[in-house]
Amino acid sequence: MARIGVLGISDGREHVHQRNSDFIREKQSVLVRSLRAAGHEVIEGGDPVNSNIAATAQGRRLADSGVDVTVLYYAVWAFPHFTMLAASALDTPLVLAASTDPTEPGLVGMLAAGGALDQIGRDHTRTWGAPDDPEPLSHIGARATAAAAASGLRGLTFGRFGGRPMGMNTAVANTDQWQRSFGIDVEEIDQYELVLRSRHADPGEVRKAREWFEQYAGEVRYDGDKLTPELLERQIASYLAVREIIAERGLDFSGIKAQPELTENFATMDVTEALLNDPYDWNGPKRPHICATEADMDGALTMKLLSDVAGTPALFADVRHYHPDRDVWDLCNSGQHATWFAARSADPAENLSRVRLCPEVFFFPAGGASVRHIAAPGTMTLGRLTRRDGRYRMQLMLGEFLEFDPATTAELVDRSTPEWPHAFARLDVPTETFLSRFGANHIHAVPGDHRTELRAVAQLLDLDLEEWTR
Numbered sequence: 513m514a515r516i517g518v519l520g521i522s523d524g525r526e527h528v529h530q531r532n533s534d535f536i537r538e539k540q541s542v543l544v545r546s547l548r549a550a551g552h553e554v555i556e557g558g559d560p561v562n563s564n565i566a567a568t569a570q571g572r573r574l575a576d577s578g579v580d581v582t583v584l585y586y587a588v589w590a591f592p593h594f595t596m597l598a599a600s601a602l603d604t605p606l607v608l609a610a611s612t613d614p615t616e617p618g619l620v621g622m623l624a625a626g627g628a629l630d631q632i633g634r635d636h637t638r639t640w641g642a643p644d645d646p647e648p649l650s651h652i653g654a655r656a657t658a659a660a661a662a663s664g665l666r667g668l669t670f671g672r673f674g675g676r677p678m679g680m681n682t683a684v685a686n687t688d689q690w691q692r693s694f695g696i697d698v699e700e701i702d703q704y705e706l707v708l709r710s711r712h713a714d715p716g717e718v719r720k721a722r723e724w725f726e727q728y729a730g731e732v733r734y735d736g737d738k739l740t741p742e743l744l745e746r747q748i749a750s751y752l753a754v755r756e757i758i759a760e761r762g763l764d765f766s767g768i769k770a771q772p773e774l775t776e777n778f779a780t781m782d783v784t785e786a787l788l789n790d791p792y793d794w795n796g797p798k799r800p801h802i803c804a805t806e807a808d809m810d811g812a813l814t815m816k817l818l819s820d821v822a823g824t825p826a827l828f829a830d831v832r833h834y835h836p837d838r839d840v841w842d843l844c845n846s847g848q849h850a851t852w853f854a855a856r857s858a859d860p861a862e863n864l865s866r867v868r869l870c871p872e873v874f875f876f877p878a879g880g881a882s883v884r885h886i887a888a889p890g891t892m893t894l895g896r897l898t899r900r901d902g903r904y905r906m907q908l909m910l911g912e913f914l915e916f917d918p919a920t921t922a923e924l925v926d927r928s929t930p931e932w933p934h935a936f937a938r939l940d941v942p943t944e945t946f947l948s949r950f951g952a953n954h955i956h957a958v959p960g961d962h963r964t965e966l967r968a969v970a971q972l973l974d975l976d977l978e979e980w981t982r
């Protein structure tokens with residue numbers, strides 16, 4: 513939940529302030545109530561600011577309370593230097609919000625303060641309307657969500673299990689750049705640690721998890737070779753091992769290389785990664801732990817931001833195929849999709865009933881289960897942080913996940929790899945543009961349209977924004 517600071521700015525003439533302060537308080541309390549009703553935590557600076565001393569003191573107080581964004585509120589004509597002093601005490605993003613009640617010159621106050629901020633190059637956004645109008649509320653909410661996601665990266669630790677998989681440069685980022693641009697530290701973990709610890713996983717828990725899959729999954733397709741109860745248990749034990757390492761080293765999100773060492777000699781990490789990304793496991797609800805397969809650093813970073821903005825798990829997929837006859841992309845990957853995407857239900861049984869655990873295919877001699885399902889339909893926000901010549905850019909678009917009748921679905925999955933999870937997507941971008949310019953093999957998605965928040969994230973993190981539409 514984002515934390516929003518609100519500072520009402522007033523007039524420096526005592527008699528005007530006396531006359532107007534109730535008016536400001538009234539408008540501001542409607543704004544604060546409406547923001548709280550929309551699910552945000554709101555902290556008010558105090559009485560409307562009518563002096564330089566109050567401006568600095570209230571700015572400092574809000575800064576100390578750790579707000580993600582500060583709203584400077586103009587219900588009346590307000591002395592602009594109060595805004596400047598408060599702003600200088602605050603390093604949060606600023607939103608200037610004006611009341612459009614024409615009985616008082618609130619808009620004038622906002623424009624004067626905004627101009628002064630422009631003159632010193634202090635970024636801010638502006639919004640206006642009645643304090644309970646949907647437009648200012650959604651503007652402030654989106655900025656707050658974006659600011660919380662962007663600043664929430666600072667101080668995080670990414671756990672990198674393994675390293676660059678199969679020569680995939682797009683999966684590897686510069687750790688100095690991550691530290692400088694996002695404030696994220698990268699902890700390197702040898703995959704051997706995962707193997708070693710999986711051997712000591714609690715056998716009772718591992719059995720319980722296997723039985724949970726056997727009871728709730730649409731199918732567990734044991735074949736006596738690539739998928740046996742023992743191999744499935746090894747994948748579950750790997751999940752427990754990673755959980756243990758996450759807790760021990762304080763990892764906030766992670767990536768697992770897997771290919772080729774684990775997939776040739778141990779087991780695929782598909783079940784492990786799906787369980788990490790899911791909002792539940794066999795013991796009930798839990799927080800998703802963002803984990804990217806192929807230790808894809810920028811993939812994991814994108815998933816973290818998408819997930820924080822949307823409040824849901826994030827999808828990881830290969831851009832596998834485009835069906836021109838249907839204008840549909842097959843977003844597919846060996847098994848990384850969280851099972852939640854199958855029905856996007858809070859009830860794991862509903863999602864798992866659409867999941868088939870299939871024996872792994874020829875790429876992965878060590879075997880294990882792939883987590884096969886078709887992502888549920890709906891509007892999605894898709895994209896990825898990619899790099900061009902050392903600079904980060906956010907490549908962003910809207911799309912629609914589609915559902916086909918069973919015969920068409922079978923025909924489509926059979927044309928790529930039927931054992932793997934698929935999301936059939938119509939992307940709001942010309943194929944030519946996407947294939948010529950998308951900067952990676954992996955794409956990520958969350959349900960809903962979160963482009964407003966993500967545009968703000970790009971601005972706050974100084975990412976170039978490359979947004980596509982048809």
Ligand SMILES: C[C@H](O)[C@@H](O)[C@@H](O)C(=O)CO
Binds near residue numbers: 875953954
């Ligand atoms: C089977 C291959 O090794 C896959 O892992 C490959 O297609 C990828 O997923 C690349 O992102």
